[in-house]
Amino acid sequence: MLLVVTYSRAARGTLRNICRTHEEVVVRRFGRVALLAETEFAAFQALRLRAKHGGDVQVERTRPFNEYEAVDESVREAATAYEGRDRPALPYATFADGSDHPDPDRMRDAEL
Numbered sequence: 376m377l378l379v380v381t382y383s384r385a386a387r388g389t390l391r392n393i394c395r396t397h398e399e400v401v402v403r404r405f406g407r408v409a410l411l412a413e414t415e416f417a418a419f420q421a422l423r424l425r426a427k428h429g430g431d432v433q434v435e436r437t438r439p440f441n442e443y444e445a446v447d448e449s450v451r452e453a454a455t456a457y458e459g460r461d462r463p464a465l466p467y468a469t470f471a472d473g474s475d476h477p478d479p480d481r482m483r484d485a486e487l
Contacts, residue, residue: 386424
């Protein structure tokens with residue numbers, strides 16, 4: 376998919392017009408951001424937007440996040456356990472301390 380981010384009011388307006396006119400290329404729209412299908416026509420629209428608004432438009436190529444491929448099982452289990460905790464205000468570092476769950480400092484430095 377193509378992630379299109381706009382940083383000015385004018386660019387946002389043009390993105391809105393593109394999304395309304397060419398709904399078939401829009402996967403999802405979030406105000407100043409849109410995910411476009413990975414087609415040549417969608418790329419044409421994104422490049423057109425960038426040609427018109429320059430640095431006020433950022434275009435990135437994305438791929439879906441597969442948690443089973445990208446993240447260790449211990450991290451997935453920790454996320455599920457943490458969301459099921461009894462005390463909602465308990466910070467994760469305290470929750471993980473003394474358990475088998477991954478240390479938050481280690482996770483901050485570990486790339487996917």
